[in-house]
Amino acid sequence: MKEFVLMLIGAALVNNVILARFLGLCSFMGVTTRIDTAAGMGLATTFVITVSSMADWAVQRYLLDAYGLGFLRTVTFILVIASAVQFTEMTIRKVSPTLFQMLGIYLPLITTNCAVLGVALLLVEGHMGFLAATLFAFASSLGYSLVMVIFAGLRERLVLAQVPRLFAGPPIAFIVASLLAMAFMGFSGISTS
Amino acid sequence: MTPPIASATGSHTIEGIARVVRVEGLVAWLEPEQTTSCGSCASAGACGAGATGLGTVASRIAARRFPLDNPGGLTVGERVVVGVDDRALIKAALTAYALPLFAALAAGGLAQGAYGSDPLTLVAMLGGLGSGLLAARAGARRLDRRGDLAPRFLRRARPGETCHPGQEET
Numbered sequence A: 001m002k003e004f005v006l007m008l009i010g011a012a013l014v015n016n017v018i019l020a021r022f023l024g025l026c027s028f029m030g031v032t033t034r035i036d037t038a039a040g041m042g043l044a045t046t047f048v049i050t051v052s053s054m055a056d057w058a059v060q061r062y063l064l065d066a067y068g069l070g071f072l073r074t075v076t077f078i079l080v081i082a083s084a085v086q087f088t089e090m091t092i093r094k095v096s097p098t099l100f101q102m103l104g105i106y107l108p109l110i111t112t113n114c115a116v117l118g119v120a121l122l123l124v125e126g127h128m129g130f131l132a133a134t135l136f137a138f139a140s141s142l143g144y145s146l147v148m149v150i151f152a153g154l155r156e157r158l159v160l161a162q163v164p165r166l167f168a169g170p171p172i173a174f175i176v177a178s179l180l181a182m183a184f185m186g187f188s189g190i191s192t193s
Numbered sequence B: 001m002t003p004p005i006a007s008a009t010g011s012h013t014i015e016g017i018a019r020v021v022r023v024e025g026l027v028a029w030l031e032p033e034q035t036t037s038c039g040s041c042a043s044a045g046a047c048g049a050g051a052t053g054l055g056t057v058a059s060r061i062a063a064r065r066f067p068l069d070n071p072g073g074l075t076v077g078e079r080v081v082v083g084v085d086d087r088a089l090i091k092a093a094l095t096a097y098a099l100p101l102f103a104a105l106a107a108g109g110l111a112q113g114a115y116g117s118d119p120l121t122l123v124a125m126l127g128g129l130g131s132g133l134l135a136a137r138a139g140a141r142r143l144d145r146r147g148d149l150a151p152r153f154l155r156r157a158r159p160g161e162t163c164h165p166g167q168e169e170t
Helices: A002-014 A025-030 A035-064 A070-095 A097-111 A114-125 A130-160 A170-189 B057-063 B086-115 B118-146
Strands: B002-006 B012-024 B027-032 B066-069 B079-085 B152-156
Touching: A002 A130, A002 A170, A025 A130, A025 A170, A035 A070, A035 A097, A035 A114, A035 A130, A035 B086, A035 B118, A070 A097, A070 A114, A070 B118, A114 A130, A130 A170, A130 B086, A130 B118, B012 B086, B012 B152, B079 B086, B086 B118
Parallel strands: none
Antiparallel strands: B002 B012, B012 B027, B012 B079, B027 B066, B079 B152
């Protein structure tokens, strides 16, 4: 149990997908102008990362490993991720057209989010069991969502702040992102004893 | 979408611009003008966010058409500002994504604890995901009935008004 908890903390905070592994930076800068859009994107990405990781684990174990097709891993995972996004879109549309109207806009962006492929490759390299792999993917995506929401909150405040004209807009956002990354480095000092 | 506007009741509204594409009696069908949540960038053609991307944007936008009561006599082609409560997006995302995900993880945890087998855990998680999606459908229907997710007509858009403050169309 302790191993699971440490793995969850490690995946979400210590080795954060955005601030430590530098994955998913496009959405990190592009969709964090408002907290609610960042949270919506974060939840959608969490869902897709977790579901596609489940599928990726099964494909790796029962197809690629079993038939010695490991060299096709990246291509296969991209296909699985695109299918997972399409599945999510079709399911949300079927489950509730209203929800699809509100949330469907995020889904095309997730297909090209490198965090999804990055997490899938990481969990395969970790040689984990199915539940551990799924929890690793879930924790990684929770860390992604957490950083998205925190950064969106900071950017909402930045809009109201008086910033020198030279730094207004993206420059000050990048500076804040670097400060946030440094703050997250503090998690690497967590003692596990 | 523009920043949230506080109402007299203290709640906030997220505003967006939509165009009237059809009028049926007292109901107007609107199509959102915002094409992407990221506003799309110079590399939009590569990521599918732009109109020249994977060719699915038009169908996605068409699929996002929504009905609105038409008390103000809106006509086809008019641009209007609509709004939803800012908590609606979070409620919708939690219902659609968090509920199925937690159901899947709970089912997987129980199966792993009971059998300790990866294939069975996988099957249990898929079952949990399906159950969670059914629960999400029920939750979405409840939100629909309460009108929590319904956009409201706020006003007609000004000429050149966009969903990005300070960036008027030329």
